[in-house]
Amino acid sequence: MILNKKGADLSVNVIIVAIIALLVLVVLFAIFTGRMGWFSRGVDNTASSCPQGTKLSLTGGPNCVPTVPDAEGKIHYCCPTK
Secondary structure, X not given: OOOOHHHHHHHHHHHHHHHHHHXXXXXXXXXXXXXXXXXHHHHHHHHXXXXXXXXXXXXXXXXXXXXXXXXXXXXXXXEEOO
């Protein structure tokens, strides 16, 4: 009796590709839901600490004032707007 193995190979390949695609989607979902929420909270907290008439800067510059370090210990700067 001769078995047709092409049908079995196709279904195994489809299952493997589907599992990989599902894993990629789960990782992307975790990145965009978890990291984006964390990022927006950090920017909102830092931006609100700058007084009116200044803007947030990550590198500083002339007449810039450092802010309180954020949760990661990074210091941002409030720089005067022109």
